[in-house]
Amino acid sequence: MDIKQLINFITIVEEGNITKAAQKLHISQPPLSNQLKALEEELGVKLIERGSRKVTLTDVGNLLYKRGKDMVNVFESTLNEVEDFKSGIEGVLKIGAVSTCNQFIPNELISPYAKQYPKVKFELYEGNTYEVVDMIERGIVDIGVVRTPFNSENLCCLNLRTEPMVVVVNKNSEKFSFEDREKIELKDLDGKPIVIYRRYEKLIMDVLQLNKVKANIYCLNDDSRTTIAWAQAGLAIGIVPKSIIDNSNKEIEVYELDEEELKTQISVAWMENKYLPRSARNLLDMIRKNKF
Numbered sequence: 001m002d003i004k005q006l007i008n009f010i011t012i013v014e015e016g017n018i019t020k021a022a023q024k025l026h027i028s029q030p031p032l033s034n035q036l037k038a039l040e041e042e043l044g045v046k047l048i049e050r051g052s053r054k055v056t057l058t059d060v061g062n063l064l065y066k067r068g069k070d071m072v073n074v075f076e077s078t079l080n081e082v083e084d085f086k087s088g089i090e091g092v093l094k095i096g097a098v099s100t101c102n103q104f105i106p107n108e109l110i111s112p113y114a115k116q117y118p119k120v121k122f123e124l125y126e127g128n129t130y131e132v133v134d135m136i137e138r139g140i141v142d143i144g145v146v147r148t149p150f151n152s153e154n155l156c157c158l159n160l161r162t163e164p165m166v167v168v169v170n171k172n173s174e175k176f177s178f179e180d181r182e183k184i185e186l187k188d189l190d191g192k193p194i195v196i197y198r199r200y201e202k203l204i205m206d207v208l209q210l211n212k213v214k215a216n217i218y219c220l221n222d223d224s225r226t227t228i229a230w231a232q233a234g235l236a237i238g239i240v241p242k243s244i245i246d247n248s249n250k251e252i253e254v255y256e257l258d259e260e261e262l263k264t265q266i267s268v269a270w271m272e273n274k275y276l277p278r279s280a281r282n283l284l285d286m287i288r289k290n291k292f
Contacts, residue, residue, distance in 0.1 A: 008032060013057060101146075102225075120282075136270060146269055155271065164262065165239050168237070178253070196219075
């Protein structure tokens with residue numbers, strides 16, 4: 001059994017069937033099926049029960065899958081370390097990011113890093129927090145920039161700044177005007193239609209109920225950028241984290257909420273006990289030093 005056979009076996013398991021695994025590995029299905037059969041014959045055990053649509057692991061197949069993942073991780077980490085040694089401070093840094101950090105990452109995180117390490121290039125993978133955590137666990141990205149709350153099991157986390165939620169409205173809206181105030185109070189939202197990212201629903205609803213403010217959810221969505229778009233259209237009042245606001249957008253007005261409980265935190269996360277490329281370690285060192 002060699003490392004290539006092990007990688008192919010793991011891919012079959014994770015893709016759920018041989019056809020999808022062959023597509024991901026960029027090989028045809030018959031050779032992959034033959035490789036699996038040869039592996040089973042070499043080990044003298046049946047690793048997979050083949051179904052019409054999906055494969056199912058046998059007990060010994062499950063054992064090989066779990067141990068094999070560790071072996072492949074060690075193998076890939078060793079290759080990465082060799083590449084790091086050769087490349088020094090060059091290479092590609094793969095970052096998973098949530099949309100609510102789309103202003104913070106280039107402006108405050110990457111800009112100072114790029115000045116210090118100009119030869120490092122970047123691959124950015126975007127999704128919601130749950131998707132980014134999954135990317136970290138699957139090794140698609142080196143680190144992830146996410147927002148609390150999230151399941152941090154098996155992850156190392158470096159918490160950055162805490163920031164307030166803000167209210168966003170259409171600049172020319174008479175219906176949702178708060179005049180010339182910089183901050184507004186929760187009572188100003190009483191009974192008014194609001195649009196929010198579904199992930200913050202519990203946080204916002206709990207705070208409104210605690211302060212006896214009548215909640216009127218006009219729209220729940222899956223992206224804070226959608227919240228801003230609906231608010232900009234004058235449909236409702238948007239509530240989003242402050243750092244997602246694009247200051248060049250002249251069609252919206254932004255008001256801070258005078259409420260300590262309505263805050264969220266940006267965190268950088270990476271897999272515990274897994275090799276990090278030097279480019280990622282350098283970024284983490286910079287974050288610790290500058291205390292974002």
